[in-house]
Amino acid sequence: MPEWVEIIIRTLATIVALFLITKGLGKKQLSEMNVFEYITGIVIGDIIAVHATDVDSNLFYGVIAAFLWFIIPWGAEYLSMKNKTLRDFIEGKSTVFIQNGKIMEDNLKKERYTIDELQEALRDKNIFRAADVEFAVLEPSGTLSVLPKKEYRPLTAKYLGIEVPPDKQPETVIMDGKVLHEPLANLSLNVNWLETELDKLNVSIENVFVGEVDSDGQLTVDLYDDKIAVPSPTEKPLLLATLKKCQADLELFALATENEQAKQLYQKNSKKLKSAITRITPYLK
Incomplete structure (x- = not known):
């Protein structure tokens, strides 16, 4: 067998082995690794690289070595899930760097972290003074988690006392011009509804690159042709405007009628509708 053919076969075999090993180690191996996982990734990669290109090496031995580095x-990961002490030993513990605006110098030295590195990590979080930080901790993965003091945190609807509607997960119902039936079913919708919404936008399914339905059941689409403008959904603004018009009409009827009983009825229902509009406005904006 020519060497170039053997290298191709070895490479394909080791790629499959590396893929299976990486899948077996889980998604965390692809994102935040502890020291043990970091070493494992380096060694497995080195084993795979050597046995993929060295035709004199025994491929079977390489597979055995990679399997051992996997198992x-x-x-260890399985056992650490059952034992907190072992988990702390393998994955490490978090280290507090800042508490109540005060830098923990001893902890910085323990983790071999300089003040320049700390300030750089804080700037990555858009924080330029350590005194503005309530709590900062170095995670075992090496990332710095920062909690600013209350006066420096972004305003939220809760702080402002504003009622906001709950959000549900948006679903992609069209991709590459094809209907995705499972996400559509998750929203308790069907193809007929989708076609009706597309007709409102004067768009055909084949021309849609991505179509998404938000938590309010509104369809937004992105077309293959970026030069074509697609109108934004108008159902909610139109509904809000219609309710406000009805409330205004009730007030006008109350002013126009001379029948005292009818006037009180119009005014009563106008107040009820106004109260309802106030409560649902956050949901319709």
Whole structure:
């Protein structure tokens, strides 16, 4: 067998093995790794690279070595899930760097973290003074988690006392010009509803690159042709405007009628409708 053919076969085999090993180690291996996982990734990558290109090496031995480097971290991860002490030893503990605006110098030295590195990490969080931080902790993954003091946190609807509607997960119902039936069913909708909404926008499914339905059941689409402007959904603004018009009409009827009983009825229902509009306005904006 020519060497170039053997290298191709070895490479394909090691790619499959590396893919299966990475999948077996879980998604955390792809994002935030502890020291053990970091070492494992380096060693497995080195084993795969050597046995993929070295035709004199025994591929079977390489697979065995990679499998051992897979099974040992996997076993350690499984045991650490059952034992907090072992988990702290393998994954490490969080280290407090700032508390009540005060930098913990001893903890910085313990983690070999300089003040320049700390300030750089704070600037990444848009914080330029350590005194503005309530709590900052270095996670075992190496990332810095920061909690600013209350007066420096962004305003939220809760702080302002504003009622906001709950959000549900948006669903992608069209992708690459094709209907995705499962997300559509998750929203308790069907293809007929989708076609009706597309007709309102004067758009055909084949021309849609991505179509999404938000938590309020409104469809927004992105077309293949970026030069075509698609109107924004108008159902909610129109409904709000219609309710306000009805409330205004009730007030006008109350002013126009000379029948005292009818006037009180109009005024009573106008107040009820106004109260209802106030409560649902956050949901319709």
